[in-house]
Amino acid sequence: MSRYAMLIDETRCTGCRACQVACKQWNDLPGEQTRNRGTYTNPPALSAKTWSMIEFNEIETGDKVGFYFLKRGCMHCEHPACASVCLVGALHKTPDGPVVYDDSKCIGCRYCMSACPFGIPTFDWDRGLLNNALIRKCEFCVDRVSNGLIPACAKSCPSRVIAFGEREQLIAQAEARIEKNPNKYIKHIYGKDEVGGTSMLYLSSVPFDQLGLPALGTTPVTALSEQVMEYTVPFALAWGATLAGVAAVVRFRNRGKRIVENEKSET
Amino acid sequence: MQFIRRHQLAIVLVALVAFGLIVALVRYWAGIGAISNLSDAYPWGLWISFDLLCGVALASGAFTTAFAVHIFQLDRFRPVLRPAILTGFLGYVMVIVALLVDLGRPERIWHMIIFWNPHSVMFEVGWCVMLYTAVLALEFSPLVFERLRWRAPLAIIHRLTIVLVILGTLLSTLHQSSLGSLFLAMPRQVHPLWFSAFLPLYFFLTAIAVGPAMVILESSISSRVLHRGLETDVIGGLARAIPFALGAYLAIKIVDLTLANKWAAAFRDGMSALFWIEIIFGVIAPMLLFARSSVRHNPSRLLIGASLVIAGIVLNRFNVSLIGWTRPNEGWYVPHLLEFAITFGIVSAGVVAYGLVAKFLPLFADEPAPAPSPAE
Amino acid sequence: MTNDWVDLKNADVIFIIGANPASNHPASFSWINDTREHGAKLIVVDPAYTRSAATADVYAPIRPGTDIVFLGALINYAIQNKLYHEEYIKAYTNALTLISPDFKGPADLDGLFSGFDAEKKSYDTTTWKYQSEKVKDAAGNDISVPKQAVALDEPNTVFSILKKHYARYTPALVERICGTPQEKFLQVAKIFCATGAADKSGTILYAMGQTQHTVGTQNVRIMAMLQLLLGNIGIPGGGVNALRGESNVQGSTDFALLYQDLPGYLGAPTDRHPDFKTFAAKFDTTSYWINGPRFVVNLLKAWYGDAAKPENNYAYDYLPKTSGNYSWIPLFQAMGAGKIKGLFCMGMNPAVSGPNSRMERQSLANLDWLVVMDLFETETASFWRAPGTDPKNIQTEVFLLPALDAMEKVGSIVTSGRRIQWRPRVSAGPGEAQTDIWILDRLAQAIKKIYHGSPETRDLPIRDLTWFYGEGTDPDPEIVAREINGYALDDVKDASGAVILAKGALLPAFATIASAANYDAIACGNWLYAGYFAPADDGRGIWRPAARRRGQKDPGNLGLFPYWGFTWPANRHILYNRASARPDGSPWVENKKLIWWDAAQKKWTGYDVPDFVATKAPDAKAVIGGAGLAAQTGTDAFLMKADGKGWLFAPTGLSEGPLPEHYEPIESPVTNCLSGCNTNPVVKIWATNQDKPIGDKLGLCEQFPVICTTFRLGEHWQAGAMSRTLPWLAEIQPELFVMLGKDLAAARGITNGARAKIISARGEISAVAIVTARMKPLVIDGKQVHMVRIPWHWGWAGLATGDCVNDLTHHVGDANTMIPEYKAFLVDVRKT
Numbered sequence A: 001m002s003r004y005a006m007l008i009d010e011t012r013c014t015g016c017r018a019c020q021v022a023c024k025q026w027n028d029l030p031g032e033q034t035r036n037r038g039t040y041t042n043p044p045a046l047s048a049k050t051w052s053m054i055e056f057n058e059i060e061t062g063d064k065v066g067f068y069f070l071k072r073g074c075m076h077c078e079h080p081a082c083a084s085v086c087l088v089g090a091l092h093k094t095p096d097g098p099v100v101y102d103d104s105k106c107i108g109c110r111y112c113m114s115a116c117p118f119g120i121p122t123f124d125w126d127r128g129l130l131n132n133a134l135i136r137k138c139e140f141c142v143d144r145v146s147n148g149l150i151p152a153c154a155k156s157c158p159s160r161v162i163a164f165g166e167r168e169q170l171i172a173q174a175e176a177r178i179e180k181n182p183n184k185y186i187k188h189i190y191g192k193d194e195v196g197g198t199s200m201l202y203l204s205s206v207p208f209d210q211l212g213l214p215a216l217g218t219t220p221v222t223a224l225s226e227q228v229m230e231y232t233v234p235f236a237l238a239w240g241a242t243l244a245g246v247a248a249v250v251r252f253r254n255r256g257k258r259i260v261e262n263e264k265s266e267t
Numbered sequence B: 001m002q003f004i005r006r007h008q009l010a011i012v013l014v015a016l017v018a019f020g021l022i023v024a025l026v027r028y029w030a031g032i033g034a035i036s037n038l039s040d041a042y043p044w045g046l047w048i049s050f051d052l053l054c055g056v057a058l059a060s061g062a063f064t065t066a067f068a069v070h071i072f073q074l075d076r077f078r079p080v081l082r083p084a085i086l087t088g089f090l091g092y093v094m095v096i097v098a099l100l101v102d103l104g105r106p107e108r109i110w111h112m113i114i115f116w117n118p119h120s121v122m123f124e125v126g127w128c129v130m131l132y133t134a135v136l137a138l139e140f141s142p143l144v145f146e147r148l149r150w151r152a153p154l155a156i157i158h159r160l161t162i163v164l165v166i167l168g169t170l171l172s173t174l175h176q177s178s179l180g181s182l183f184l185a186m187p188r189q190v191h192p193l194w195f196s197a198f199l200p201l202y203f204f205l206t207a208i209a210v211g212p213a214m215v216i217l218e219s220s221i222s223s224r225v226l227h228r229g230l231e232t233d234v235i236g237g238l239a240r241a242i243p244f245a246l247g248a249y250l251a252i253k254i255v256d257l258t259l260a261n262k263w264a265a266a267f268r269d270g271m272s273a274l275f276w277i278e279i280i281f282g283v284i285a286p287m288l289l290f291a292r293s294s295v296r297h298n299p300s301r302l303l304i305g306a307s308l309v310i311a312g313i314v315l316n317r318f319n320v321s322l323i324g325w326t327r328p329n330e331g332w333y334v335p336h337l338l339e340f341a342i343t344f345g346i347v348s349a350g351v352v353a354y355g356l357v358a359k360f361l362p363l364f365a366d367e368p369a370p371a372p373s374p375a376e
Numbered sequence C: 001m002t003n004d005w006v007d008l009k010n011a012d013v014i015f016i017i018g019a020n021p022a023s024n025h026p027a028s029f030s031w032i033n034d035t036r037e038h039g040a041k042l043i044v045v046d047p048a049y050t051r052s053a054a055t056a057d058v059y060a061p062i063r064p065g066t067d068i069v070f071l072g073a074l075i076n077y078a079i080q081n082k083l084y085h086e087e088y089i090k091a092y093t094n095a096l097t098l099i100s101p102d103f104k105g106p107a108d109l110d111g112l113f114s115g116f117d118a119e120k121k122s123y124d125t126t127t128w129k130y131q132s133e134k135v136k137d138a139a140g141n142d143i144s145v146p147k148q149a150v151a152l153d154e155p156n157t158v159f160s161i162l163k164k165h166y167a168r169y170t171p172a173l174v175e176r177i178c179g180t181p182q183e184k185f186l187q188v189a190k191i192f193c194a195t196g197a198a199d200k201s202g203t204i205l206y207a208m209g210q211t212q213h214t215v216g217t218q219n220v221r222i223m224a225m226l227q228l229l230l231g232n233i234g235i236p237g238g239g240v241n242a243l244r245g246e247s248n249v250q251g252s253t254d255f256a257l258l259y260q261d262l263p264g265y266l267g268a269p270t271d272r273h274p275d276f277k278t279f280a281a282k283f284d285t286t287s288y289w290i291n292g293p294r295f296v297v298n299l300l301k302a303w304y305g306d307a308a309k310p311e312n313n314y315a316y317d318y319l320p321k322t323s324g325n326y327s328w329i330p331l332f333q334a335m336g337a338g339k340i341k342g343l344f345c346m347g348m349n350p351a352v353s354g355p356n357s358r359m360e361r362q363s364l365a366n367l368d369w370l371v372v373m374d375l376f377e378t379e380t381a382s383f384w385r386a387p388g389t390d391p392k393n394i395q396t397e398v399f400l401l402p403a404l405d406a407m408e409k410v411g412s413i414v415t416s417g418r419r420i421q422w423r424p425r426v427s428a429g430p431g432e433a434q435t436d437i438w439i440l441d442r443l444a445q446a447i448k449k450i451y452h453g454s455p456e457t458r459d460l461p462i463r464d465l466t467w468f469y470g471e472g473t474d475p476d477p478e479i480v481a482r483e484i485n486g487y488a489l490d491d492v493k494d495a496s497g498a499v500i501l502a503k504g505a506l507l508p509a510f511a512t513i514a515s516a517a518n519y520d521a522i523a524c525g526n527w528l529y530a531g532y533f534a535p536a537d538d539g540r541g542i543w544r545p546a547a548r549r550r551g552q553k554d555p556g557n558l559g560l561f562p563y564w565g566f567t568w569p570a571n572r573h574i575l576y577n578r579a580s581a582r583p584d585g586s587p588w589v590e591n592k593k594l595i596w597w598d599a600a601q602k603k604w605t606g607y608d609v610p611d612f613v614a615t616k617a618p619d620a621k622a623v624i625g626g627a628g629l630a631a632q633t634g635t636d637a638f639l640m641k642a643d644g645k646g647w648l649f650a651p652t653g654l655s656e657g658p659l660p661e662h663y664e665p666i667e668s669p670v671t672n673c674l675s676g677c678n679t680n681p682v683v684k685i686w687a688t689n690q691d692k693p694i695g696d697k698l699g700l701c702e703q704f705p706v707i708c709t710t711f712r713l714g715e716h717w718q719a720g721a722m723s724r725t726l727p728w729l730a731e732i733q734p735e736l737f738v739m740l741g742k743d744l745a746a747a748r749g750i751t752n753g754a755r756a757k758i759i760s761a762r763g764e765i766s767a768v769a770i771v772t773a774r775m776k777p778l779v780i781d782g783k784q785v786h787m788v789r790i791p792w793h794w795g796w797a798g799l800a801t802g803d804c805v806n807d808l809t810h811h812v813g814d815a816n817t818m819i820p821e822y823k824a825f826l827v828d829v830r831k832t
């Protein structure tokens, strides 16, 4: 279990996007050229230049409208698929919680992107060989956290939506909030158990899938693939031995045959 | 006349290679985004689905044939072994070349040698492909040595053959199946009709099925283009294996879908239709065809059957990795024309290389019988 | 704000009407959310389902420009259901005061009050006066005092007038005029009026949704009345809270940003005050304003030093006397008419922000010269190359002086909660940019040089002006701060002759001015700020200029944080806090206690600084004929009012009447169904260039059937120079858009994300359409009306560019303040 987490209480969020901009500021990310596509959500999706963003969801039920905001970004999974699948181990989960990236190892295979159940890692599509194309995603402001500061997004949030702290305590805090305002909250802490738990914990007043967080089970998505990898060496040894055995048996038998044949021909 | 046609074909192929090279240069200069429709929503596209997944699967003729010839010592398949190995070898080289385009940091491909993550399926695939390509290179090397008349290395290779083949089979088993395992980490992305804990087995079984099919295809084409006789009975014999592999695949798939209670998904949408196309045309039809000896002994029917298997596998790999693959975030992907340019360029290069090998090296010379003892 | 931002955490109900703090005052939500976690309710009344509404417990839609009906109906609801705080209104408001029997209201006069002069479009206010009675003072002189009733319902009491006036404002009328479904209104009424209970407090947050109307001032008035009625003024978690705008607009209003004022809200001399005597006479003598003339003297001493002496009435004659209206609209009309030749534009961007901006840009083209002091080359600085303008036709000479931003300079900033915080410079500025005071200092010195030694009397105001803000080139903000704070020019003594402030010392508080015998020995640039720069304890025994303190102690845990900065007046955080206690001086309830009477010590004590003389007992009687606060009793909670009461009825001060009455916006799709008086009867309407393509024109609903209201986005700042130039902000809101409902979009064939044209009688703009369920048509008086909403941050300069929305708005303003009616006008939308 990682030590730190962030509790994001979306019922407090006003969609002001201070967090989105603060993330760019702290991480020195450039602004993207965008256009208005009939929604406030912008840029349209996470990208190498945008590691965290607010998604605006307008939900109509009957003649009631709801307007909900989701802070999207890396979940810092307890069992991060991205780290599990990265062949060179460029990504890893620190004991403190952040899933961080060693950009000097990455070969750019983008398996992490494909595997992440939340679709988080992004890539520098517009960078060539000379421009250091890399995978990009939120790194939980590990540079701040490891220096005793809280993440930039949490720091900037004017409505104090984002609480940073010890994961266990935040879960307790989230449970207390749900208990205190049972009518306000969905009785579920998203991220507590999803895909084996994440360091981002969410509270919401609408079902999480409506908010845009996928319904995922509680098993880490890489459970199977890691199991397969565990069996690989024993399997390889066994299979290698079997093949050698088969080859030997066949040879042995065929040698017999050949000798007989040779004898026949000699006679 | 024939010469001109071959000549023309060569020109077209070389042009495609050249164009692919130019496109690759653009990619290296301006980034993958400049020549592809790949995006954060679809980080893997045509190159992974076709060049890598199909490429590796379609190159399985090498290990299946080598297995048959060297491990089971089924000597009658010897005539097609060298072309099969060449096809495999070229196939893997093509895969690697494609990866050098597709990888974000191709200059770091060697990192996988020194940075290890044993949890990663891709780690296994990487190593296997690397080693197996080396094995294929060695298996292929006698052609060169023969041509150059280098006896000593030739002798060493011949000694090593059985070890190489065992190693090759082992590596192939591992990575052919692992290509399926790659997707085990994506239970949500891969369409339920294709996602399964058996993905590695499926990939392996279908690779076994497509190996002979590729040999059939390749022999048929080369016999026509290069005007040599077709070893119909040889390849017909190879085809015998196909119904077994596909049958096993189909049986497991049916049990799997039933146990996982997923049949509803097979009657729902466009993906369901693709599923049935894959099963009926790619699995059941070739099974039935190759089960008949009339088919196995008829070059054009063989070709039809093999083509079905190949198309079925290609469709399968695309379904798993692209068409039925969904993302948590929105987005849609259709390959960019320039992505095809890369793929065509690489395939053309492979064909040209095949042609050159056929022309300059003893490709269709029979693989010599097992290790002739010095006494002979 | 009567209260402060953090104080929102003490509210039981937060009622946002006419503001969208989630976007425009986002930090407020930390406190709003906090109190909601403890069960408080949030109500939002807004034409659109905004980001603030998104988290609200109750959202009620309203048609722009009809808040008086909504709030009036709340008053009616509170009265009908006896939810008002009876003890409070009897003690602290003028509810019991009797009004002239000649007074007649809109209920009798079809929308008008008694005294209307149709020709002049103004009121004679005689009939609005209090009844008075004569009492004898100690010396036996007749003194007239306002006459009070005993019971609320006696005839002619303020309360009975109020009751009658608002009896017409029923839930049904709300539905008919505002378009708010009755049950929504009742939901709001039930929740908010429950704060009339003594142990509950409710706060009202408002901003431009209330003020930018032809009835803007009355909108604000009616909120104050509702709060008085519910006993929500003066208590923690209560108040009428204007969420102010520009980052230091509170500070600049305190310093007479508006033409009608002198610093500290002393009022500007007009031609009705030709000499100091008449000017001094305008201040009440039965309230704290009795010190007004002293404050004026201190101000003049600060400005003119030794040249301000008793003999010349402290240089009062140097001050210009206004003779008309010099607010925004008249100024631009005057520029258009060629009466004003030059404009110094410091930190504003009128080419985008002014109403009917096309016409205002034309006015700029009429100038001989224009100086723009700004951080960026704004649309104003580049008005001569606005799209569709040919620079060849513009003769105005334009100067652009690069200024430094707030973060790039030292100085104080005042929040809406009146808290003054001194801030350091945190970043170096670019290029040749200079602080505003550097520029002004240079300018002043140059001007003074020109007039130096001039014998002309008319040049004295410039010649005698004291001007020393530091040696060398750079003026020192701390010297400015000292002048504002006030200091002793000589030993200051009280009536007994004791020195209460030594020569050269900083003024600790304005009380010193009130008790000084030789008050003219004090120079003070703004009495309200007296003490803000004087040394003060930060709660840890560390003394530093008050505005610089960062002490985090918070006695009472109410979020007052008295050791953090300095809150004017006198570091008082909740205004009128006498009302936080019962008339007998004990707190209304334990959990809302703020200050209370300590009988043992014979003084008021508590967490905040009392809003009156701290030793005045709750049962203190008024001194008949007494001067200033002596004329007020121990329960007079509103020390700045002549009668010490909160005014439910305003006998003076407002142009359109003592009680807010609903009138339609100048451009409205419906006629007033409350009375025959359609629009605000005292509003001034210009009609310049009506026949020209660009001019003052009003649109009719036949041609422009859609209501338009303009608003702000969290992502942009005002006219846009400060945000559209930043890539990160341009990225999140790249384009001008118009929000419209699905029905209207369908009717006009406009699809989400497509472009639409918006046309008014003044101009036409193009914007991306956001078709949204958050905008719904309203049914007004049986007729369906559509609304659109447009953020107004765009112009042609910067990274994210777009049309100027104010090309659509009109040159019509509130009858008191002239704030333009940006929030309700008529347009049509079309597909492009």
Ligand SMILES: Nc1nc2c(c(=O)[nH]1)N[C@H]1C(S)=C(S)[C@@H](COP(=O)(O)OP(=O)(O)OC[C@H]3O[C@@H](n4cnc5c(=O)[nH]c(N)nc54)[C@H](O)[C@@H]3O)O[C@H]1N2
Pocket: C017, C018, C019, C020, C021, C023, C024, C025, C045, C046, C047, C048, C050, C062, C063, C064, C065, C066, C067, C206, C207, C208, C209, C210, C243, C244, C245, C246, C709, C710, C711, C712, C713, C714, C715, C716, C717, C718, C719, C789, C823, C824
């Ligand atoms: N991010 C950001 N913050 C800002 C500013 C900015 O430009 N950007 N500007 C600052 C300034 S100077 C100011 S003055 C404040 C203004 O702050 P606000 O007043 O909150 O700003 P607006 O968005 O103009 O208007 C507020 C709301 O009033 C609603 N409204 C319109 N007409 C009516 C009506 O008749 N009745 C009611 N009840 N509501 C109505 C609108 O729909 C809108 O949601 O914001 C300040 N804060």
Ligand SMILES: Nc1nc2c(c(=O)[nH]1)N[C@H]1C(S)=C(S)[C@@H](COP(=O)(O)OP(=O)(O)OC[C@H]3O[C@@H](n4cnc5c(=O)[nH]c(N)nc54)[C@H](O)[C@@H]3O)O[C@H]1N2
Pocket: C208, C212, C245, C246, C346, C347, C348, C349, C350, C352, C353, C354, C373, C374, C375, C376, C378, C403, C404, C405, C406, C436, C710, C711, C712, C717, C718, C719, C720, C721, C722, C792, C805, C806, C809, C822
């Ligand atoms: N349609 C419509 N129009 C409106 C409104 C509306 O709601 N609807 N709201 C109105 C309101 S409430 C307001 S307050 C006005 C605002 O209208 P403006 O005041 O004209 O708008 P701003 O963009 O805030 O202009 C401030 C300028 O000051 C510059 N600046 C910032 N800091 C400094 C500094 O330290 N020194 C100097 N010299 N310059 C500086 C900025 O770059 C900016 O260009 O707009 C009004 N216009």
Ligand code: SF4
Pocket: A073, A074, A075, A076, A077, A080, A081, A082, A083, A099, A115, A116, A117, A118, A119, A120, A121, A137
């Ligand atoms: S959300 Fe995705 S990128 Fe982030 S840690 Fe989990 S798997 Fe990795």
Ligand code: SF4
Pocket: A082, A085, A086, A087, A088, A089, A090, A091, A105, A106, A107, A108, A109, A110, A111, A112, A113, A135
């Ligand atoms: S793209 Fe880089 S970080 Fe991601 S899996 Fe591949 S090597 Fe690892």
Ligand code: SF4
Pocket: A022, A023, A024, A026, A027, A051, A052, A073, A137, A138, A139, A140, A141, A151, A152, A153, A154
């Ligand atoms: S933790 Fe840091 S990097 Fe991650 S979203 Fe927040 S600000 Fe961005």
Ligand code: SF4
Pocket: A012, A013, A014, A015, A016, A017, A018, A019, A020, A054, A069, A071, A156, A157, A158, A159, A160, A161, A162
């Ligand atoms: S800063 Fe806070 S309130 Fe604003 S969008 Fe981000 S999480 Fe929501």
Ligand code: SF4
Pocket: A158, C024, C025, C026, C027, C028, C247
């Ligand atoms: S003043 Fe600054 S910190 Fe406060 S709400 Fe506005 S932008 Fe945010």
Ligand SMILES: [Mo]
Pocket: C244, C245, C246
């Ligand atoms: Mo404002």
